[in-house]
Amino acid sequence: MTQAAQVHHPTTKDYIRIAVVLGVLTAFEIALFYVEGAVGEDMPGWVFPLALISLSAIKFVMVVAYFMHLRYEKPMLSRVFSIGAVLALSLFLIVLAISGRIAISG
Amino acid sequence: MTDIAHDDLDEAAGEHDSHGHHESTGVDNRKLGMWFFLSSEFLFFGTLITNYLIFKGRDFGPGSIYPVEFYDIPFTSISSFVLLMSSLTMVLAHAALARGDQNQTRTWLAATAMLGLVFVSGQFFEFTEFVLEGLKLSSNPAASAFYLLTGFHGIHVVVGVVLLLSLWGKSVRQPEGLSPEQGLNVELVGLYWHFVDIIWIVIFVVVYLIQ
Numbered sequence: 001m002t003q004a005a006q007v008h009h010p011t012t013k014d015y016i017r018i019a020v021v022l023g024v025l026t027a028f029e030i031a032l033f034y035v036e037g038a039v040g041e042d043m044p045g046w047v048f049p050l051a052l053i054s055l056s057a058i059k060f061v062m063v064v065a066y067f068m069h070l071r072y073e074k075p076m077l078s079r080v081f082s083i084g085a086v087l088a089l090s091l092f093l094i095v096l097a098i099s100g101r102i103a104i105s106g
Numbered sequence: 107m108t109d110i111a112h113d114d115l116d117e118a119a120g121e122h123d124s125h126g127h128h129e130s131t132g133v134d135n136r137k138l139g140m141w142f143f144l145s146s147e148f149l150f151f152g153t154l155i156t157n158y159l160i161f162k163g164r165d166f167g168p169g170s171i172y173p174v175e176f177y178d179i180p181f182t183s184i185s186s187f188v189l190l191m192s193s194l195t196m197v198l199a200h201a202a203l204a205r206g207d208q209n210q211t212r213t214w215l216a217a218t219a220m221l222g223l224v225f226v227s228g229q230f231f232e233f234t235e236f237v238l239e240g241l242k243l244s245s246n247p248a249a250s251a252f253y254l255l256t257g258f259h260g261i262h263v264v265v266g267v268v269l270l271l272s273l274w275g276k277s278v279r280q281p282e283g284l285s286p287e288q289g290l291n292v293e294l295v296g297l298y299w300h301f302v303d304i305i306w307i308v309i310f311v312v313v314y315l316i317q
Contacts, residue, residue: 012201019194026190030183033315049316056311059190060304067197068300074133077141084145088152095156 010066018066022059029055140294144301151305154258155312158251162313166246173252174317176236185228186310189263192221193303196270196296203292208283211292212274218299219270222263229260252313259309262302269295 010018029052036048065071070078129135162174199214233253243253273292277284284292 012198015194015197015201019191022190022193023187026183026187029311029315030179033179052311052315056307059307063193063300063304063307067193067303068297074131076131077133077138080138080141081145084148088148091149091152092156092159096159099160 009069009072015066018062022062025055025059134290136290136294137297140297144297147301147305151255151259151308154251154255155308158248158255158313161246161248161251164248166248170246171241172246172248173236173241176239176241177314177317178232178235179314181228181232182310182314185225185232186306188221188228189225189303189306192218192225193300195221196299200292200296203284203289208277211284212277215270215274215277215292219267219274222267222270222299226260226263226267229256229263233257255309255313259302259305262305266295266299266302269298 032048032051032055036043064081070081131138163172195214195217199211199218202208202210202214233256241249243250273284273288273295276288
């Protein structure tokens with residue numbers, strides 16, 4: 001048996017647990033949307049967007065790590081995947097900063 | 107048992123690969139190619155999301171209508187949940203194949219394709235409603251950016267459904283089910299499908315929930 005064969009992959013029950021967590025996180029996101037509609041004016045503008053982006057980031061990482069098995073793959077694949085993600089995020093931030101949709105202090 | 111079976115599947119595919127496919131990096135070239143493709147897709151969707159955010163909320167003059175006025179959050183939430191659960195059925199199809207359970211593989215592949223069709227049908231319904239209410243592709247740049255982003259995602263889902271149905275068809279036609287070589291195809295289609303799901307995770311929050 002190779003070293004890779006000794007790595008523990010999730011079982012069917014693990015996958016179902018992960019899907020339940022993903023479902024609960026989605027429910028939280030939707031609840032936050034409605035809570036913002038009710039009390040959003042009393043809160044700083046960044047609170048709800050930050051909370052929603054954090055929840056979606058957790059879901060994103062869970063799907064990539066467990067459903068796409070990146071956690072169990074060779075590190076090279078993580079680097080390949082991360083390059084695209086980092087470039088896209090950089091493009092996103094640079095274009096939004098240039099277009100004035102996000103503020104750069106200083 | 108499942109963990110060993112997973113690796114048996116990989117090794118079985120790898121044995122075949124040593125004759126037909128190179129893997130000088132230690133990873134099957136087709137799998138590496140798929141990860142490179144998915145990585146490049148980040149830039150594709152990153153550009154479309156950025157484009158949408160640039161125009162979202164801009165004033166295009168009196169009488170202009172905007173996508174945000176038409177969003178049906180409960181409906182889109184259900185669609186999002188359906189797509190999220192399709193990732194579960196996809197990974198269950200892959201796990202079933204790793205166990206050598208061809209019947210369950212067929213069932214979960216079909217379930218994934220069906221959930222994908224439900225999602226695309228929902229998107230078609232949403233687009234139809236929006237157009238009937240006056241929000242057209244050419245209404246303003248915000249509307250164009252919205253249709254471009256969600257439309258291209260929908261096209262990706264349709265491509266995924268076609269690939270899934272193709273695998274399911276092969277699995278049904280062959281009495282012995284999918285071979286280890288085709289097992290790698292299930293893994294590659296699975297990677298594509300999960301990627302489409304994670305892009306929707308971002309779109310759902312950035313486009314629909316953060317208003």
